Amino acid sequence: MSYDNRYCPFLNRNDSRCAQRFQVSHLQFAFQHCFEQYKSCPTYLELLVERRVRQGTMAHGQTATNLVPVTICGKAMSR
Secondary structure, eight states, X not given: OOGGGGBOTTTTSOOHHHHGGGSGGGHHHHHHHTBTOGGGOHHHHHHHXXXXXXXXXXXXXXXXXXXXXXXXXXSOOOO
């Protein structure tokens, strides 16, 4: 494993969702999830999706305001 893959790629961002993990009371979580196992962190997944949405909209010349919120129902609909 290379050194670059041993910690979360979003660790150096100034994001409040990550900053709260580095409080003394949450350090156990930070060491478990920000290093070595960062892909299991729910915040990592949120940030990754946000990055991919930004990259996708930039690639197509659109802006984030062109996105439409969609709600998916958990039940299958019958016809």
